[in-house]
Amino acid sequence: xxxxxxxxxxxxxxxxxxxxxxxxxxxxxxxxxxxKQKAKKPPELMFVYSYEKLSINESVPSRFSPECxxxxxxxxxxxxxxxxxxxxxxxxxSQEGSSVPDTQYFGPGTRLTVL
Amino acid sequence: GENVEQHPSTLSVQxxxxxxxxCTYSDSASxxxxxxxxxxGKRPQLIIDIRSNVGEKKxxxxxxxxxxxxxxxxxxxxxxxxxxxxxxxxxxSIHGKLTFGQGTILTVHP
Numbered sequence: 640x641x642x643x644x645x646x647x648x649x650x651x652x653x654x655x656x657x658x659x660x661x662x663x664x665x666x667x668x669x670x671x672x673x674x675k676q677k678a679k680k681p682p683e684l685m686f687v688y689s690y691e692k693l694s695i696n697e698s699v700p701s702r703f704s705p706e707c708x709x710x711x712x713x714x715x716x717x718x719x720x721x722x723x724x725x726x727x728x729x730x731x732x733s734q735e736g737s738s739v740p741d742t743q744y745f746g747p748g749t750r751l752t753v754l
Numbered sequence: 755g756e757n758v759e760q761h762p763s764t765l766s767v768q769x770x771x772x773x774x775x776x777c778t779y780s781d782s783a784s785x786x787x788x789x790x791x792x793x794x795g796k797r798p799q800l801i802i803d804i805r806s807n808v809g810e811k812k813x814x815x816x817x818x819x820x821x822x823x824x825x826x827x828x829x830x831x832x833x834x835x836x837x838x839x840x841x842x843x844x845x846x847s848i849h850g851k852l853t854f855g856q857g858t859i860l861t862v863h864p
Contacts, residue, residue, distance in 0.1 A: 670850060681843050681854030682798065695851060729797065733850065740786030740805060740847050745797040 643746035645730050651752045654720060660749045662713040662730030671713040672743060673705060674729040682729055682745075688713060689735075720753045727751070756781040758846050760855025768863050773834050775858045777844035778826040786847035787820060787827045792857075793840045801842075802829070834862045 643664045652658050662671065670689045674682035687695035688707040702724075704716040713730055727750055731743040757780040767773050779787075785806040790798035804811045804818045804827065811818050815834075820827040831838060839862045844855040 679857070681845075681857055682852075684851060684853075687850065689850075735850075740850065742788065742800055742803060743852060744800070745790075747797045 643730055643732050643744050645728075645746040645749050647749055648747070649750045649752075651754065652717065652720065653754050654722075656720075657716070657718045659717065660715040660728055660730075660751075662715075662732075662746055663711055664732040664744075664746075665711055666732065666744070667710075668732035668734055668744075669710060670733045670735060671707065672731040672733075673703075673713070673715050674731065674745075676727040676729055676748070678726075686715075717751075720751075722753050725751055725753045756784060756846055756848055756851075756853040758844060758853050758855040760844050760858060762858060763856065764859045764861070766861045766863065767834050769834060769836060771834055771862075773829075773831045773838070773860055773862075775829045775842055775844065775860075776826060777828070777846075777855050778824075779846040779853075780825070781846070781848060782822075782825065784846040784848050787818070788845050788847070788852070789818060789829050790843045790845065790854075791840045792843065798843060831860075834860075836862050836864050838862050 646661045673685040676682045685699045686705045691707045706714040727748045729748045730746040733743045734741045760777045788803035791801045792798045817830040841857045845852045
């Protein structure tokens with residue numbers, strides 16, 4: 640399996656809802672990432688997990704809560720989001736993470752709309 | 755932190771022409787420079803990358819050059835085809851953290 644998968648593909652939620660995004664990879668990668676991408680903009684890094692430990696948090700608001708249950712899975716828990724949080728949320732993975740510069744492979748993303 | 759500038763923001767070429775996209779970075783500690791292609795509604799896909807100990811890399815119609823002294827790197831696409839139309843992002847990496855350029859919308863006209 641050489642792909643990063645993400646579910647759901649689309650998500651619509653109200654500002655009071657709690658939802659979760661899921662990301663999975665079976666390439667044996669030890670680093671996983673969450674990015675946020677607004678329309679016509681580049682991906683912006685949110686979080687990095689390296690060997691299942693949170694290594695980078697780019698000052699993301701606490702309404703976004705990441706979780707790495709094991710080396711293949713990455714979740715992003717969402718709570719009390721704002722309409723401006725509507726975006727494409729991309730997950731990525733790479734072989735090693737922070738110590739070695741290596742290729743990040745992206746999932747197809749979850750298109751999130753906050754009403 | 756790292757800052758990556760990418761030019762041009764839009765590029766329109768005729769099929770068969772070459773396309774060149776240029777990026778500059780600010781942090782000399784950056785050591786890995788990937789290029790991603792993103793088609794509308796799809797994921798960014800790596801098309802080529804280069805590490806800081808290499809000056810040039812080529813893969814069929816695509817090449818990347820890196821000038822560490824000047825802190826700039828470029829993507830060259832030869833013999834462009836309509837299916838090359840997409841948004842292209844350059845990026846620079848420090849300790850595994852990617853900083854992207856603002857993107858170039860490439861349109862190849864048949």
